[in-house]
Amino acid sequence: MNATDLAEARVQSTPSSEAEPAAEKPMKGLLRPHAWSFAVVAILQVVGALAGLAPLLAVVELGRTLLSPGPIDQGHVWTVVVLGAVGLFVRLVFTAASSGIGHVVDGKVQLTFRRQLAAQLGRVPIGWFSRRKTGELAKVVGEDVSAVHPFIAHAPGELVSAFVVPLASLIYLLTIDWRLTLITLIPVVLAVLLVPLLMLPARTREQEEYDAAMGRIASSVVEFVQGISVVKAFGGSERSHRKFLEAANEFVSIFFRWVRGVSAVAAGMQLALSPPFVLLVVLIGGASLITSGSMAPADLLPFLLLGLGLTAPVAALGHGFDDMQAAGRAVGRIKEVLAVQPLPEPARPTTPQGHAVELRDVRFGYAEDHEVLRGIDLVLEPGTVTAIVGPSGSGKSTLVQLVPRFFDPTSGSVRLGGVDLRDLGSRELYRTVSFVFQDVRLLRASVADNIALAVPQADREDVVRVAKLANIHDRILELPRGYESVIGEDVKLSGGEAQRISIARALLADAPVLVLDEATAFIDPQTEQAVRKALSTLEGDRTTLVIAHRLETVADADTVVMLEGGEIVERGRPADLLAQGGKFAEFWQSQRSAIADEIETRGGVPEGEEPR
Ligand SMILES: Nc1ncnc2c1ncn2[C@@H]1O[C@H](COP(=O)(O)OP(=O)(O)OP(=O)(O)O)[C@@H](O)[C@H]1O
Numbered sequence: 001m002n003a004t005d006l007a008e009a010r011v012q013s014t015p016s017s018e019a020e021p022a023a024e025k026p027m028k029g030l031l032r033p034h035a036w037s038f039a040v041v042a043i044l045q046v047v048g049a050l051a052g053l054a055p056l057l058a059v060v061e062l063g064r065t066l067l068s069p070g071p072i073d074q075g076h077v078w079t080v081v082v083l084g085a086v087g088l089f090v091r092l093v094f095t096a097a098s099s100g101i102g103h104v105v106d107g108k109v110q111l112t113f114r115r116q117l118a119a120q121l122g123r124v125p126i127g128w129f130s131r132r133k134t135g136e137l138a139k140v141v142g143e144d145v146s147a148v149h150p151f152i153a154h155a156p157g158e159l160v161s162a163f164v165v166p167l168a169s170l171i172y173l174l175t176i177d178w179r180l181t182l183i184t185l186i187p188v189v190l191a192v193l194l195v196p197l198l199m200l201p202a203r204t205r206e207q208e209e210y211d212a213a214m215g216r217i218a219s220s221v222v223e224f225v226q227g228i229s230v231v232k233a234f235g236g237s238e239r240s241h242r243k244f245l246e247a248a249n250e251f252v253s254i255f256f257r258w259v260r261g262v263s264a265v266a267a268g269m270q271l272a273l274s275p276p277f278v279l280l281v282v283l284i285g286g287a288s289l290i291t292s293g294s295m296a297p298a299d300l301l302p303f304l305l306l307g308l309g310l311t312a313p314v315a316a317l318g319h320g321f322d323d324m325q326a327a328g329r330a331v332g333r334i335k336e337v338l339a340v341q342p343l344p345e346p347a348r349p350t351t352p353q354g355h356a357v358e359l360r361d362v363r364f365g366y367a368e369d370h371e372v373l374r375g376i377d378l379v380l381e382p383g384t385v386t387a388i389v390g391p392s393g394s395g396k397s398t399l400v401q402l403v404p405r406f407f408d409p410t411s412g413s414v415r416l417g418g419v420d421l422r423d424l425g426s427r428e429l430y431r432t433v434s435f436v437f438q439d440v441r442l443l444r445a446s447v448a449d450n451i452a453l454a455v456p457q458a459d460r461e462d463v464v465r466v467a468k469l470a471n472i473h474d475r476i477l478e479l480p481r482g483y484e485s486v487i488g489e490d491v492k493l494s495g496g497e498a499q500r501i502s503i504a505r506a507l508l509a510d511a512p513v514l515v516l517d518e519a520t521a522f523i524d525p526q527t528e529q530a531v532r533k534a535l536s537t538l539e540g541d542r543t544t545l546v547i548a549h550r551l552e553t554v555a556d557a558d559t560v561v562m563l564e565g566g567e568i569v570e571r572g573r574p575a576d577l578l579a580q581g582g583k584f585a586e587f588w589q590s591q592r593s594a595i596a597d598e599i600e601t602r603g604g605v606p607e608g609e610e611p612r
Pocket of ligand 1: 366367372390391392393394395396397398399
């Protein structure tokens with residue numbers, strides 16, 4: 001969804017309980033409602049883990065009974081076997097229940113995260129999106145939310161098992177032989193001593209670099225794929241691939257550095273916790289105690305069996321460690337998005353008087369040290385069309401984006417009907433200001449719903465009427481399911497078609513202030529005429545602000561405003577400005593000669609196109 005769609009979607013979104021400011025719901029608060037579930041998960045896990053020891057103890061007891069001299073008590077043997085089996089069954093049921101509840105809580109938390117993010121994305125300044133790479137944002141909402149899974153669904157259970165199983169085993173083993181118990185702990189101690197090496201600041205930094213490089217790959221892939229058609233059409237694939245290749249190369253070198261850092265430590269931990277190593281340590285310790293005559297041979301059995309049980313949960317924790325760290329960093333990135341300050345909404349919105357737009361001494365910069373607009377004073381009267389012209393980078397898009405409040409000015413004010421946009425309330429703002437910018441992306445919804453986005457209650461007749469005005473009706477009828485065709489599923493529309501849908505949307509919204517970024521720029525000459533006519537019917541008593549790329553638009557405007565370096569350098573009626581022979585006249589001439597050059601290069605006037 002792009003900025004335009006978002007703003008339009010805001011118009012029809014109703015406030016919900018999910019729409020509370022993110023800052024009021026910190027992460028701890030997010031988990032608090034599930035505290036009881038976590039407690040139940042932990043209790044079930046404790047019972048399951050303890051029951052899981054029963055089969056091992058049964059084997060130990062069986063060993064002792066069967067190896068002891070004298071007749072074997074059959075009844076005792078079967079009791080031990082049954083108790084072991086019951087323990088196994090209880091463990092199965094309790095851990096399954098614990099895991100089930102853990103996963104349900106995980107599902108709920110992820111849903112809450114996604115709802116909060118969706119609500120937050122609907123609140124952050126629309127202009128914020130243009131600074132965010134699609135890939136990075138998609139990673140936060142998709143992957144990062146999923147990355148909390150191990151933290152919520154597995155960590156509580158694993159932590160409890162990792163604590164309870166070794167503790168119970170240790171107590172039991174201590175009652176048999178404290179010396180061999182200490183020897184059995186050697187592998188665990190070795191592994192635990194290695195853990196801090198995984199948490200060194202350098203490791204954390206490498207991990208962060210790794211994540212950042214992943215993010216850059218994701219966004220360069222998105223950019224690369226989005227631009228692939230242009231690359232194919234115009235060649236120069238080397239240059240266009242470069243960004244993606246650079247991101248991939250950078251990722252590889254960061255990945256190698258990261259692997260070098262963690263692999264030695266991870267291998268050491270794996271070795272220390274591996275069953276052969278544990279058995280070796282226990283056997284060496286046990287053998288020396290038995291040969292010295294200070295321990296009975298049958299007492300070695302519990303150490304061999306439970307010794308492995310001591311290291312298994314630690315090994316599981318080690319495996320989960322990366323996931324847990326990744327979950328922590330993912331939550332950090334989610335928090336970052338949730339912490340973006342929404343544009344302040346007034347407690348008591350003021351109603352605008354009329355729909356004149358006024359910019360008073362407006363200054364704006366995307367970064368603190370770089371002002372893009374300086375001292376802009378401009379009044380747009382109802383019933384007039386104001387065309388903004390100026391060289392690339394002069395601040396035209398930035399200026400028009402202040403009117404639908406994509407950003408707030410750094411100083412000065414933008415007023416609608418005499419009311420500062422900050423006192424207006426977004427509902428009123430988007431009801432009053434409609435905009436058609438060049439970068440149109442449609443929602444994955446039916447064509448009719450896309451047109452009626454701002455007026456969901458519009459009937460089909462109205463939708464068809466505006467579609468006809470925007471010259472897209474016939475094309476819609478050709479689609480597999482007509483107006484019910486779902487964009488992105490049943491049909492993929494061309495850029496020009498998408499623009500005409502967005503023009504139909506603006507026609508239906510019928511807002512008194514219209515901001516256009518020369519929306520017809522990409523439409524073919526045959527339909528341009530029709531769309532131009534449709535837009536002029538739309539203009540009527542409207543306050544229209546248009547970034548003009550075409551000379552007709554400039555010539556038709558009531559006022560032309562010439563921007564240069566973020567300042568208004570000339571303004572007035574087009575004819576007057578031309579007569580003055582100033583900067584605008586120069587700009588006009590350069591545009592004309594550019595068009596003439598183009599026609600000459602193409603070898604004449606293309607069919608259906610008049611020289612401008
Ligand atoms: N989202 C953004 N973040 C940071 N800087 C930006 C952003 N958008 C634009 N700029 C910068 O602000 C300045 C004005 O850009 P703007 O797009 O408003 O100019 P423009 O006159 O509309 O240019 P064009 O005709 O090429 O679209 C440029 O220096 C541009 O690099």
